[in-house]
Structures are given as C-alpha cells and as structure tokens.
Amino acid sequence: MRGNSLATEKETLKAEIERRRTFAIISHPDAGKTTLTEKLLLYGGAIHMAGSVKARKAAKHAVSDWMEIEKQRGISVTSSVMQFNYAGHCINILDTPGHQDFSEDTYRTLMAADSAVMLIDGAKGVEEQTIKLFQVCKMRGIPIFTFINKMDRASKDPFELMQELEDVLGIKSFPMNWPIGTDGDFKGVYNRKLKQIELFTGNKSHGQSIIQSTKASVEDPVFKDLLEEPYYSKLVEDIELLDIAGDEFDHKEVLKGQLTPIFFGSAMTNFGVEPFLREFLKLSPCPGSQEFEEGIVEPDNDDFSGFVFKIQANLNPNHRDRIAFIRICSGVFKRGMEVIHSRTGKPVKLTQPQQFLAQEREIIDTAYPGDIVGLFDPGIFRIGDTLSTKGNLTFKGIPSFPSEHFARVAAKDTMKRKQFLKGMKQLSEEGAIQIFQESDIGIEEFIIGAVGVLQFDVLEYRLKNEYNVDLKLNVLNYRFARWITEINCRPEELNLTSTTKLVVDKFDNYVLLFENEWSIQWALDRNDGLVLRDIY
Numbered sequence: 001m002r003g004n005s006l007a008t009e010k011e012t013l014k015a016e017i018e019r020r021r022t023f024a025i026i027s028h029p030d031a032g033k034t035t036l037t038e039k040l041l042l043y044g045g046a047i048h049m050a051g052s053v054k055a056r057k058a059a060k061h062a063v064s065d066w067m068e069i070e071k072q073r074g075i076s077v078t079s080s081v082m083q084f085n086y087a088g089h090c091i092n093i094l095d096t097p098g099h100q101d102f103s104e105d106t107y108r109t110l111m112a113a114d115s116a117v118m119l120i121d122g123a124k125g126v127e128e129q130t131i132k133l134f135q136v137c138k139m140r141g142i143p144i145f146t147f148i149n150k151m152d153r154a155s156k157d158p159f160e161l162m163q164e165l166e167d168v169l170g171i172k173s174f175p176m177n178w179p180i181g182t183d184g185d186f187k188g189v190y191n192r193k194l195k196q197i198e199l200f201t202g203n204k205s206h207g208q209s210i211i212q213s214t215k216a217s218v219e220d221p222v223f224k225d226l227l228e229e230p231y232y233s234k235l236v237e238d239i240e241l242l243d244i245a246g247d248e249f250d251h252k253e254v255l256k257g258q259l260t261p262i263f264f265g266s267a268m269t270n271f272g273v274e275p276f277l278r279e280f281l282k283l284s285p286c287p288g289s290q291e292f293e294e295g296i297v298e299p300d301n302d303d304f305s306g307f308v309f310k311i312q313a314n315l316n317p318n319h320r321d322r323i324a325f326i327r328i329c330s331g332v333f334k335r336g337m338e339v340i341h342s343r344t345g346k347p348v349k350l351t352q353p354q355q356f357l358a359q360e361r362e363i364i365d366t367a368y369p370g371d372i373v374g375l376f377d378p379g380i381f382r383i384g385d386t387l388s389t390k391g392n393l394t395f396k397g398i399p400s401f402p403s404e405h406f407a408r409v410a411a412k413d414t415m416k417r418k419q420f421l422k423g424m425k426q427l428s429e430e431g432a433i434q435i436f437q438e439s440d441i442g443i444e445e446f447i448i449g450a451v452g453v454l455q456f457d458v459l460e461y462r463l464k465n466e467y468n469v470d471l472k473l474n475v476l477n478y479r480f481a482r483w484i485t486e487i488n489c490r491p492e493e494l495n496l497t498s499t500t501k502l503v504v505d506k507f508d509n510y511v512l513l514f515e516n517e518w519s520i521q522w523a524l525d526r527n528d529g530l531v532l533r534d535i536y
Contacts, residue, residue, distance in 0.1 A: 010300070013332055013368065016090070017299050018286050020370035022327075024094040024110050026134065027119035028127035032149045036119055036267040037082070037095055043274050044084030044091060081325060081372045083355055089281050092372055096133070104401045104451045105310060105431050108383065110136045111398050112309040112327035114370065115143040115284045118260070122148050122155030126168045134169050137257065144171065144260045145280055151179050152186045152200065152266040158238075162246075165260065172247045175262040176279060177272070180227065180235050187231055189264050189272060190218065190239065193279075197223055200271050255285055287370035290329040292386070293394040297330050299369035304331030304339060305388040306373070307395035308381050311430045313466075322426065323354070324377040326387065329395075333367040340391025341380065348387065352376055383431050402534045403434050403449025406478040406513060407456055410445040412470040417444060423467035428506060433459060434481070436503035436511060439492075447503055447513070449481055478513040480520060481534070488529035495526040 027033040082093045094113050096106045110116065116137045120126060137144055148161060155161075158179055165173045180197070181187035188199040195218070218239045224232050253259035261283060265272020287299045290307075297305055310325040333353065341348045354374040355364050367373050375381075386395045411420035424446060428435045434449040450456060456473060463469040478501070484491060491502055491510045500523065501513040512532065514520050524530055 009332070010302075014300050016368040017370065019088055020090045020092065020286050020368060021115070021281060021284050022092040022094070022113055022287060022370040022372070023115045023117055023284065024096055024113040025117045025119060026096060026110070026130060026137065028121070028124070028129040031119045031121040031124075031127075031130075032267045033095075033119050036117075036147065036149065036273065037093060039267050039270055039273045040091075040093065040277060041082060041084055043277060044086040081355075081374075083371070086277065087281065090368075090371075091281075092370060094372070104403075104434075106133070107136050107401045107451070108309050108398050108431060110140065110142075112325075112372065113137075113142060114287055115145065117280070118144050118146045120146060120148050120161070122150045122161065122264070123153060125156055125161055125164045131168065134171075138169075138171075141257045143254050143257050143284060145284065146173065146260045146262045147267075147272075147276055148262060148264045149267050151182070151189075151264050152184075152269055152271065154184045155179075155182050157182065158264065159241075162262070165262075171257075172253070172259045173262050174247050174249045174259060175242060175264070177262075177264055177275070178235070178238055178242065179264045180231050186266070187227065190235055191275070192239070192242075197226065198272070198275065199226075200266070200269075251283065254283060287329075291396040293396060294392065297393065299330050301330040303388060303390045304333060304337065305329045305386065305390075305393050306333070307387070307398075308383055308385040309398060311377060311381060311383060313426045313430055322377040322379070323374040324381040324385075326373045326375055328367055328369050328371050328373065330369055331389065333371070333373060335363070335365045337389070339387045339389055342386040342388065342391060342394050343382070344380070345391070348380070350375055350387075379429075382429065401451060403481050404451060404479060405453045405456070406447060406449050406476040406481075408445065408447055408474045408476060409459070410472045412472045414444065416467075416469050419467045420463070420469045423463045423469055427459060427462060435506050436481075436513070438501070438503055447476065447501075449478075476513075477515050479516065480514040482512045482514065482520060482532035483534075484510040484512065484530070485533050486529060486531035487527075489527070494523065494530070497522050 025033050025037060082095060084091055094109050096109050110133065118130060118134060120130065134144070146165065148158075158175070162173050162175070165171055176193060177189040177191045177198070179186065179189055186200050188197055190197050218236055223235075227235065247259065249261075250259060254261060261279070263272060263276040263279070265276060267273055289296045289298050292305075306326040306328040308324045309327050311322060312325065313322045333350070335353050336349065336351055338347050338349050340346070353364050353367065355362060355367070355372070364373065384395060384398045386393050411417060421443060424435060427433060432450070432455050436447040436449065437443070438447065448456075448459070456475070460471045460473060463471050477499070483505075487494070494502070496502070496512070497519045499515045500519050503511050503513060505511050512523065514523075520532070524532065
C-alpha cells in the first residue's frame with residue numbers, strides 16, 4: 001500500500017508541475033504593466049474589479065501597488081507576488097517595479113521566473129528600463145513573450161516595432177496576431193494562427209468581438225466585406241509580407257529565449273488580453289530544472305528544495321515582521337516541515353508559510369515547484385540561501401548587481417542611533433540598498449549604494465514611518481563600486497586618484513568607489529596585481 005501511495009504522490013507532483021506557470025512582467029514606466037497585471041487577475045477571478053490606475057485621487061489603488069509610498073506616487077516600488085488559477089493552470093505572477101528608478105530587488109525577482117512577459121508601449125517602442133530587464137532575462141536564457149500595448153492609441157508602425165526588437169534587443173520575433181489600423185484608428189487584429197479577425201469594439205464585449213474565417217484565409221470574402229478599404233488591402237499586403245519575409249515560428253527557439261512571440265492589444269480596454277493569456281499558457285514552459293553547485297535538480301525530484309530570492313520587512317506595519325520569499329525548485333512543500341538551511345547547516349521548521357495577492361496573504365498547507373512561498377524570517381535568511389530536506393544543496397547563486405547611485409546617510413537625532421542601525425540593517429538585508437563603511441568613521445554614518453535613485457526616497461520614507469528615524473542624506477558623486485578580489489599590498493597602500501574612496505561592505509569585503517571609468521583604469525594601471533569585480 002505504501003508503494004501505491006508513493007506512486008500517487010509522484011503523479012500528483014508531476015501534474016502540479018505541469019499546470020504551473022511562473023513568470024515576471026517587465027516594462028518601462030507607464031507602459032501599462034499594472035493595468036495588464038490586474039486584467040490577468042480579473043480573468044483569473046482573483047479580483048472582481050480592476051483598480052483604476054487613473055482614479056488614484058479617489059483612493060482606488062491598484063491591487064499590486066500596496067505600500068503607502070506606492071499609493072502616493074502611483075508606481076510599484078516593491079516586487080509583488082500574485083497567484084491565481086485560470087483554465088486549469090496555476091499562475092504565479094512576479095510583479096516588478098515599473099518606475100524608472102528601480103532596485104536590485106527588481107533584477108533578483110527575475111531569477112525566480114521561468115519566463116517573462118515584455119510589455120511595450122506601442123507609441124514609444126523599446127525603452128531604457130525594458131532593455132536593462134531584458135538583458136537579465138537574456139542572461140538566464142528564459143523565454144520572453146512580447147505584448148505591445150496601447151494599440152487603441154496612436155502608435156508606431158508594427159514593422160518598425162519588430163525591427164526595434166531585433167536592432168535594440170537582438171531578438172527575433174514572430175507576430176502571433178497583426179494590428180488592423182493604427183494612429184488612433186484601431187480596428188482590431190488578425191489572428192495568424194486561428195485565421196480570424198478579432199474586432200476592436202471599444203469598451204463593449206470587453207473590447208473585442210471575433211469574426212472567424214470560413215476559408216481559413218485572409219483573402220476570405222467575409223473579411224473583405226467586414227473591413228473597409230484601405231484596411232483590407234493593407235492587411236492582405238502585410239500578412240503576405242510577414243509570411244514571405246518574416247521569421248518562421250519555432251517553439252524550440254521560443255523556449256531558448258531566441259525568438260519572441262508578439263501579441264498586439266490594449267490592456268486598458270481588455271482587448272487582446274485573454275487571447276494572449278490563453279496562447280501564453282500553451283507556449284510558455286512549466287517549472288524546469290534548476291542549477292545548484294552540486295548539479296542539476298529536476299522539479300519532480302522527491303526531495304524538497306528552494307531558494308530565497310527576496311526579503312521584505314514590515315509587510316504588516318503593526319508588527320516588525322520580515323518575510324523571506326522562497327522559490328520552490330523541487331519536491332513538495334508542506335506546512336510545518338523541517339528543512340536544512342544550507343549556509344548554516346542548521347534545521348529550520350517552516351511554520352506559517354504564506355502566499356500573497358499584494359497586501360492580502362493567507363496561510364497555505366502545500367506548495368509545488370514554481371510556487372512562491374513567504375516564510376517568517378527571524379533574521380536568519382539571506383538572499384540566495386538554499387533550503388532543502390537533504391541539506392547538501394547550494395543554489396548556484398543570485399548575482400549582485402552593481403549600484404549606480406551613492407549617498408552618505410546618518411540619523412539626524414543621534415539619540416536614535418539604535419533605531420537607525422536596526423532599520424539600516426533590516427532594509428539592507430532586503431537587498432534594496434547596499435551598505436558600505438569607511439574605516440575611519442564609526443557606525444553612526446554609512447555610505448549607501450542603490451541601482452535606482454528612488455531607493456533613497458524609499459529608504460528615507462521607511463526609516464521615518466517604520467523606525468521613527470529622520471535621515472540626513474547627502475548624495476555623492478560616485479558612479480561605480482568595484483570589489484577587490486586580488487591585491488599585492490595592504491588596501492590602504494593602493495595608489496588611487498583623490499576622488500576614489502576605499503570602503504568595506506557589510507561582509508567586510510574591501511570595495512573601491514569611483515566617480516568615473518577613467519579612475520578605475522588609473523587604479524588598475526598603477527597597482528600591479530590588483531583585480532576588481534563589479535559584482536560580488
């Protein structure tokens with residue numbers, strides 16, 4: 001009987017893996033990411049009414065924008081995790097900040113995703129933040145699906161947008177549908193796979209009605225009667241050009257991250273969102289194998305394993321709580337199970353595991369590979385930590401992305417030194433900022449580094465609201481942090497420019513802060529044996 005039970009458990013595990021999709025949405029600010037996220041949640045029944053991004057003054061805040069500073073600014077500052085079910089699939093969305101100033105936390109969130117949805121504003125094309133996030137996805141080799149948004153407004157020529165993807169991002173593309181009419185005169189899209197026209201009807205019928213071809217061809221008279229000139233002739237011409245000169249669809253190339261399927265639509269009016277979701281679920285991968293230092297681990301491995309990719313403090317303002325977000329890699333997670341914390345070698349009991357829908361959270365009993373689980377963290381976890389039932393696994397590692405902005409910080413009131421130190425420690429362990437110290441200055445003052453300058457505002461706000469500490473912050477001119485990995489002298493004896501500063505990070509590693517690339521080269525040229533790294 002025990003053998004039958006184990007076989008059933010294995011079958012259940014495989015079935016749960018097959019139905020899961022864990023993906024991140026990446027975009028530049030104002031491309032419509034929050035709107036798309038909410039429409040996906042709406043179709044999945046996770047929410048009953050999409051929050052209006054336009055109605056923030058009326059206190060209708062988007063579900064995924066939950067922190068107070070996010071409500072005030074109408075942006076996503078933290079990376080949220082949302083789970084819902086749709087058409088037999090269990091979907092985990094990793095929501096990344098959409099504001100121009102984002103943090104290292106944004107990059108790390110992508111390490112927990114199996115695929116990415118790249119959202120592009122049809123009028124603006126590929127933008128700066130999209131490029132940065134795309135590069136992380138490309139580094140991981142995960143599939144990327146493109147949703148070109150706001151097609152109901154004036155937009156670039158679709159062929160021009162395709163060319164941008166190839167020229168700027170270096171990725172080939174295959175349009176799954178094709179827009180009919182542009183420049184504010186949007187008629188709908190032609191579905192190349194189903195050979196049907198999906199008409200744009202404004203806000204009626206969720207923004208869309210479907211006209212199917214009887215001949216399964218764009219030349220079908222049904223379409224000709226339906227579309228006025230010049231829209232019909234332009235559609236026939238465009239589809240013919242795509243069929244002859246466009247890239248061929250190859251699902252294997254999609255899974256390698258070398259070909260991106262393109263979907264045109266309008267998230268605000270719901271147009272194209274559900275057809276995109278259905279096709280995305282067919283084409284995107286379920287949770288796959290993960291690379292550990294000890295080798296490859298398959299998701300259906302009997303032994304549980306997972307890694308910490310995010311730490312968030314004070315999700316509940318009434319308690320000084322801290323949550324470690326775990327991406328499950330293999331096996332079955334069960335509430336109350338005991339695992340080994342690989343870095344320390346100590347056993348940890350996983351009580352009160354939680355799943356999230358923005359600020360709403362619920363205790364769960366079971367979770368599977370691809371799922372994201374929040375664990376109460378008494379201060380023992382770090383980004384990249386591995387938890388497993390075997391205890392001999394170490395996740396290959398989450399890269400540390402270099403800071404680009406630096407500032408000197410101290411508490412305005414020296415009597416609040418204890419709260420200041422506690423807040424700085426906790427917030428730095430979340431990974432939103434990096435902390436550095438000068439050897440000749442005590443712990444009353446730090447130099448902080450961040451990927452995006454908005455993190456300075458977030459730091460000031462959270463120290464004030466969560467620790468009652470007013471911050472004294474002075475922005476510095478440094479632009480690069482480089483870790484010293486090899487050296488032939490004492491760090492203090494290095495030959496450096498007058499503007500270069502020697503500091504240590506929170507793990508007591510020596511770091512050099514530079515104002516420009518010229519200063520980096522100066523240091524390398526004048527110090528034999530000096531080796532620097534931009535990540536540690």
